[in-house]
Amino acid sequence: MKKYNFNAGPSMLPREVIENTARQILDFNGSGLSLMEISHRTKDFQAVMDEAMVLVKELLQVPEGYTVVFLGGGASLQFMQVPCNFLVKKAAYLNTGVWAKKAMKEAKHFGEVVEVASSADANYTFIPKGWSVPDDVDYLHITTNNTIYGTEIRKDLDVNVPLIADMSSDIFSRPIDVKKYDCIYAGAQKNLAMAGVTIIIVKDEKLGRAPREIPTMLDFRTHTEKGSMFNTPPVVPIYSALETLRWIKKNGGVEAMDKLAQERAKIVYDEIDRNKLFHGTVAEEDRSLMNICFVLNDEYKDLEKPFFDFATERGMVGIKGHRSVGGFRASCYNAQTIEGVKALVTCMKEFEATV
Numbered sequence: 001m002k003k004y005n006f007n008a009g010p011s012m013l014p015r016e017v018i019e020n021t022a023r024q025i026l027d028f029n030g031s032g033l034s035l036m037e038i039s040h041r042t043k044d045f046q047a048v049m050d051e052a053m054v055l056v057k058e059l060l061q062v063p064e065g066y067t068v069v070f071l072g073g074g075a076s077l078q079f080m081q082v083p084c085n086f087l088v089k090k091a092a093y094l095n096t097g098v099w100a101k102k103a104m105k106e107a108k109h110f111g112e113v114v115e116v117a118s119s120a121d122a123n124y125t126f127i128p129k130g131w132s133v134p135d136d137v138d139y140l141h142i143t144t145n146n147t148i149y150g151t152e153i154r155k156d157l158d159v160n161v162p163l164i165a166d167m168s169s170d171i172f173s174r175p176i177d178v179k180k181y182d183c184i185y186a187g188a189q190k191n192l193a194m195a196g197v198t199i200i201i202v203k204d205e206k207l208g209r210a211p212r213e214i215p216t217m218l219d220f221r222t223h224t225e226k227g228s229m230f231n232t233p234p235v236v237p238i239y240s241a242l243e244t245l246r247w248i249k250k251n252g253g254v255e256a257m258d259k260l261a262q263e264r265a266k267i268v269y270d271e272i273d274r275n276k277l278f279h280g281t282v283a284e285e286d287r288s289l290m291n292i293c294f295v296l297n298d299e300y301k302d303l304e305k306p307f308f309d310f311a312t313e314r315g316m317v318g319i320k321g322h323r324s325v326g327g328f329r330a331s332c333y334n335a336q337t338i339e340g341v342k343a344l345v346t347c348m349k350e351f352e353a354t355v
């Protein structure tokens with residue numbers, strides 16, 4: 001049976017990315033050696049790193065003065081590495097969910113943290129509006145897509161201070177205006193690659209201002225000045241990221257990804273809104289195009305497991321909602337197909353007909 005992968009992360013990747021990466025693992029560039037057993041300092045791997053960096057810059061139109069690096073440690077390491085490098089005295093955070101809260105907790109190790117707004121009291125079902133940012137903060141940190149709750153800030157905010165964004169679950173799903181940001185980071189395993197690499201875009205002139213001694217590996221300059229090769233980078237994950245970047249480019253770039261994301265999400269949300277069994281969990285204007293969360297209406301609550309089983313029997317994978325929301329979550333990252341979301345919608349319709 002064909003499987004439709006709605007996993008929240010690690011998540012679906014384009015089939016050709018997986019196949020091409022597998023091929024290089026068996027025989028890297030015809031060298032007779034595996035991608036897993038070559039030095040990262042070889043000419044052939046340097047070419048992988050160079051192309052990956054160029055493609056990130058090209059796809060996101062990264063302006064001069066920014067450097068792209070590929071590091072280990074996940075987005076979770078960035079919760080501390082980012083303030084370690086950028087927090088001089090005080091930073092502002094928008095609390096839109098668990099990941100934002102974790103980022104705030106780590107930032108407090110390095111200075112004062114101001115929470116500009118929070119939707120915690122409403123279980124993060126909306127993006128707070130009408131808040132302001134103190135002028136004297138070093139940056140405002142936002143989580144552009146809240147993977148667990150299914151809310152998203154799908155535009156580059158206009159604020160009075162530089163932005164820093166955790167874009168782990170929606171990077172490369174739309175064009176972004178990089179110059180508004182001092183730093184953008186994203187764990188690769190949602191929308192870009194296999195797990196094991198984090199992509200970070202930093203504004204060079206903002207580095208080296210923090211009034212603290214930074215251990216070598218945590219100092220972004222260690223990596224920006226050495227082309228992300230200060231130590232051994234995660235070679236295979238970076239290669240898989242390169243394959244996805246090529247795939248995005250070949251398929252029309254981030255503008256095309258954006259269009260596809262709108263199209264996919266509309267198909268699923270339209271069905272959630274139409275189907276008598278379900279409703280969406282978040283404020284309509286803040287609905288994520290990446291993680292679509294929905295639950296059964298109260299009168300059909302008992303049908304949660306039956307629907308899950310029904311969908312599983314028809315090839316749907318990974319649609320169980322996060323435990324803090326419940327219900328269902330269909331993650332629709334770049335690799336998700338229209339066919340996939342239509343298959344899910346068919347399940348929802350067919351199940352409704354059995355009730």
Ligand SMILES: *Cc1c(COP(=O)(O)O)cnc(C)c1O
Pocket residue numbers: 009073074075076077099143145146147166167168169187188190
């Ligand atoms: C998954 C996720 C993280 C955590 O990523 P790791 O790479 O596992 O540390 C952080 N932020 C967001 C928005 C996420 O979706």
